[in-house]
Amino acid sequence: MSTAVPDRAFVYCVDADDRIVSVTPEWESFALENDASQLTSESVCGRPLAGFIANRETQHLYEMILEKVRREACTVVVPFRCDGPRIRRFMELTVSPGQNGQVEFEGRIRREEEREVVALFESPGDRDDGYVLVCSWCKRVEVGDEWVEVEEAVTRLDLFGATPLPKITHGMCPDCVGQFHQQFDSSV
């Protein structure tokens, strides 16, 4: 079921060295609502953006976006998913250049869909030694040589009601990598 969402903007800025220099109160509220209460203005400002991005592929993607925005002094808009256990959240990230090499990231929720709770995406409880790979951009899960929505992955990997569940590790799926390289990589 698709639900209307209030138009909120979650904004943070990085300086010319890609360190976070400011976050808005709305950004802090969003972190709090999403089990990330450790992400406060005080705890993130002054720290490198890359430290908050779990995997190398996604870090590289952010580097490509930042490079393009600074080089061409342009604004880019990229869709991404920020799902919760009970929600598919379709978001949009607008990245724009500011003064002195600063860059502003503005996230907005475009659409949300409720779903049955997906235990795999709940806060980590007991997990076994296995891993499933989740694309940090589109939130699909790798099953064999395919990338599928998490609900389908749970069925295919026979994780429904499984305890303990495997751990989650993040990477990027080939579709997202290809799309972003096409859009942002100046060397292509």
Ligand SMILES: [Zn+2]
């Ligand atoms: Zn993906």
